[in-house]
Amino acid sequence: MFTYVLRRILQTIPVLIGVTLLVFSLMHLIPGDPAQIMAGESAPKEQVENIRERLGLNDPYPVQYWNYISGVLQGDLGNSVRTGRDVTNEIGVRFWVTVELAFYSMILSIFLGLIAGIVSATRQYSFSDVTLMIVALFGLSMPNFWLGLMLIQWFAIGMDVPSWIPFIENTAWFKPSGWGSFEQIVLPVITLGTGGAAIIARMTRSSMLEVIDQDYIRTARAKGAKERVVVYRHALKNALIPVVTVVGLQFGALLGGTVLTETVFAINGMGKLVIDAIQARDFPIVQGTVLVAALLFVLVNLLVDITYRYLNKRIDLN
Amino acid sequence: MPNTNKSEENILEINNLQTTFFTEESEVKAVDGVSFTIPKGKTVGVVGESGSGKSITSLSILRLVDKPGKIVGGEIKFKGENLLDKSETEMRKIRGKEISMIFQEPMTSLNPTYTVGQQINEAFKIHEGLGKTSARKRSLEMLKLVGIPSPEKRIDQYPHELSGGMRQRVMIAIALACNPELLIADEPTTALDVTIQAQILELIKDLQQKLHMSVLLITHDLGVVAETCDYVAVMYCGKIVEFADVKSIFNNPQHPYTVGLLSSLPPHDRDIEGDLPVIPGAVPSPDELPVGCRFAPRCAHASDICNTLPNLVTNENGNQVRCWIYSDKWDGNPEVEVNAERTT
Numbered sequence: 162m163f164t165y166v167l168r169r170i171l172q173t174i175p176v177l178i179g180v181t182l183l184v185f186s187l188m189h190l191i192p193g194d195p196a197q198i199m200a201g202e203s204a205p206k207e208q209v210e211n212i213r214e215r216l217g218l219n220d221p222y223p224v225q226y227w228n229y230i231s232g233v234l235q236g237d238l239g240n241s242v243r244t245g246r247d248v249t250n251e252i253g254v255r256f257w258v259t260v261e262l263a264f265y266s267m268i269l270s271i272f273l274g275l276i277a278g279i280v281s282a283t284r285q286y287s288f289s290d291v292t293l294m295i296v297a298l299f300g301l302s303m304p305n306f307w308l309g310l311m312l313i314q315w316f317a318i319g320m321d322v323p324s325w326i327p328f329i330e331n332t333a334w335f336k337p338s339g340w341g342s343f344e345q346i347v348l349p350v351i352t353l354g355t356g357g358a359a360i361i362a363r364m365t366r367s368s369m370l371e372v373i374d375q376d377y378i379r380t381a382r383a384k385g386a387k388e389r390v391v392v393y394r395h396a397l398k399n400a401l402i403p404v405v406t407v408v409g410l411q412f413g414a415l416l417g418g419t420v421l422t423e424t425v426f427a428i429n430g431m432g433k434l435v436i437d438a439i440q441a442r443d444f445p446i447v448q449g450t451v452l453v454a455a456l457l458f459v460l461v462n463l464l465v466d467i468t469y470r471y472l473n474k475r476i477d478l479n
Numbered sequence: 480m481p482n483t484n485k486s487e488e489n490i491l492e493i494n495n496l497q498t499t500f501f502t503e504e505s506e507v508k509a510v511d512g513v514s515f516t517i518p519k520g521k522t523v524g525v526v527g528e529s530g531s532g533k534s535i536t537s538l539s540i541l542r543l544v545d546k547p548g549k550i551v552g553g554e555i556k557f558k559g560e561n562l563l564d565k566s567e568t569e570m571r572k573i574r575g576k577e578i579s580m581i582f583q584e585p586m587t588s589l590n591p592t593y594t595v596g597q598q599i600n601e602a603f604k605i606h607e608g609l610g611k612t613s614a615r616k617r618s619l620e621m622l623k624l625v626g627i628p629s630p631e632k633r634i635d636q637y638p639h640e641l642s643g644g645m646r647q648r649v650m651i652a653i654a655l656a657c658n659p660e661l662l663i664a665d666e667p668t669t670a671l672d673v674t675i676q677a678q679i680l681e682l683i684k685d686l687q688q689k690l691h692m693s694v695l696l697i698t699h700d701l702g703v704v705a706e707t708c709d710y711v712a713v714m715y716c717g718k719i720v721e722f723a724d725v726k727s728i729f730n731n732p733q734h735p736y737t738v739g740l741l742s743s744l745p746p747h748d749r750d751i752e753g754d755l756p757v758i759p760g761a762v763p764s765p766d767e768l769p770v771g772c773r774f775a776p777r778c779a780h781a782s783d784i785c786n787t788l789p790n791l792v793t794n795e796n797g798n799q800v801r802c803w804i805y806s807d808k809w810d811g812n813p814e815v816e817v818n819a820e821r822t823t
């Protein structure tokens with residue numbers, strides 16, 4: 162197991178190099194002169210020249226890449242073209258907001274998805290199974306910005322509750338914007354977590370249904386194991402193997418989703434930062450954010466692979 | 480009238496067991512009125528072609544038939560008590576403790592995500608409430624008992640690291656962990672190599688004597704039956720057609736189907752000249768069973784009366800057969816000699 166983890170960590174190195182190459186090329190893949198684009202079309206010549214000089218765009222590509230990489234390795238992602246502020250700092254402030262948002266949403270997805278999937282599978286074709294799977298289908302097909310807007314409408318602006326329902330007068334329970342307090346966290350996390358929960362629920366259900374028919378499940382029953390033990394100890398552990406892969410892939414979609422969610426809920430995270438930077442053509446910030454997001458994705462998938470390896474004993478160590 | 484004395488001798492008595500699969504199109508009576516007994520300490524073999532209901536009969540005993548299958552009637556008396564009257568909780572205490580089962584597919588019958596040791600331990604945890612350390616000690620003993628070399632190493636391995644024969648030994652270790660009184664073995668050797676087959680059978684026979692168990696051995700290999708069983712039940716299309724001690728089955732088979740099965744067996748005392756005789760025709764599909772004797776369409780002796788279902792009748796030797804030939808009502812050739820093919 163240890164050698165596997167080590168080997169797997171080493172394997173991420175080429176991936177990371179690829180990522181930096183891609184991020185570096187970002188600036189040059191866009192048609193036109195990057196310095197001109199950043200400065201704006203009507204900018205005076207000296208200002209364009211100034212930007213070009215500051216970003217070292219006059220150097221040959223390999224030199225530029227070398228400078229970029231050595232900067233990245235020292236934690237220097239350059240400076241914002243617009244504000245001149247240090248990109249590493251700009252991202253650092255917002256990084257944890259996005260990580261929190263993504264992390265809570267992921268937890269919600271996994272938690273709801275697993276419960277719904279297990280309930281559905283153990284009661285195949287029952288009322289609860291059919292209901293859950295219809296709900297999951299909705300969750301899956303709903304665009305999350307729309308869900309976010311609806312949630313704001315229902316639970317932040319709120320609806321008046323008919324007077325015959327005691328204790329509650331209005332459903333304005335949560336805050337529509339910002340990040341930090343519980344009232345602020347709930348709606349964005351639901352918005353971002355729903356799609357993943359739906360996918361994980363459907364995956365868990367089908368995986369459980371497949372596993373529950375296996376011979377070793379019959380062996381467990383023949384041993385006299387309780388149904389709860391059969392489902393959770395024997396079936397779930399095997400059923401999780403394909404689900405774990407989905408969770409890893411889901412995390413990529415989730416990171417993408419933070420952009421929309423942060424915009425809808427006016428959360429000052431990396432997603433909002435990158436959108437603002439794109440609109441302002443602030444390339445160093447875009448590059449920095451994409452790089453950090455990619456690192457996060459690689460890291461999460463490393464964890465997913467290790468979990469997968471832990472669950473699936475049949476994978477050969479070599 | 481079953482007298483009490485008799486049920487003391489029999490560890491298991493199955494009466495008129497009926498297990499049906501309810502599918503959208505039809506009802507398949509996989510087990511259709513099966514009755515037989517397992518005397519204490521003896522081995523009863525169940526033989527019959529594929530699809531005759533052997534596995535479903537054995538799963539019914541532990542009440543482990545999966546949906547859409549359901550036990551719809553009959554009685555399964557284990558030590559005098561009807562298992563069909565027990566609650567699910569009571570059944571769990573019997574499974575793996577008093578009645579154990581091993582299956583045909585050793586490759587898929589063990590959980591791939593747990594070590595061999597963890598899977599044997601579980602039986603001790605469930606039925607004896609043992610902790611980790613004492614369970615492990617007992618599991619090691621079990622691995623030794625079933626003849627697994629270097630058990631200290633094997634106990635921490637995963638099923639995929641073991642060969643098929645080894646896994647079947649582990650299955651036996653799990654099944655016998657809590658010293659059951661009855662072992663049900665559903666084709667325990669079918670999926671294994673011939674040499675391994677013999678070893679596993681030898682092991683089961685050995686342990687049966689050591690642990691004073693009764694065994695229900697399901698197989699379609701008559702050679703296995705001859706070597707291991709005391710009694711034999713022959714099944715055809717969900718019904719028992721003959722039940723007798725092993726000597727009578729081989730020396731004096733009564734039912735034409737049993738005779739057919741035996742004559743398709745290669746003789747061990749002489750070389751084979753030409754093809755072995757086979758039973759003509761095929762097993763009818765479960766949704767178009769003949770109304771009368773299930774075997775009649777393939778039977779060389781079939782007569783008019785065979786369009787009515789014969790009963791399982793006990794003859795003067797105490798053996799049972801379900802065939803009109805042995806009844807007063809027989810309307811076919813009065814001189815019929817069912818055994819003829821075998822003796823000439």
Ligand SMILES: Nc1ncnc2c1ncn2[C@@H]1O[C@H](COP(=O)(O)OP(=O)(O)OP(=O)(O)O)[C@@H](O)[C@H]1O
Pocket residue numbers: 500502507508509527528529530531532533534535536546547548699765
């Ligand atoms: N899940 C199911 N749905 C419908 N019918 C079934 C199902 N399982 C078994 N049956 C029916 O039960 C009959 C008996 O099956 P069983 O597995 O007991 O046969 P068997 O004698 O053990 O055969 P084999 O030698 O192949 O193991 C089959 O012919 C089949 O029609």
Ligand SMILES: [Mg+2]
Pocket residue numbers: 533534535665666
């Ligand atoms: Mg079978």
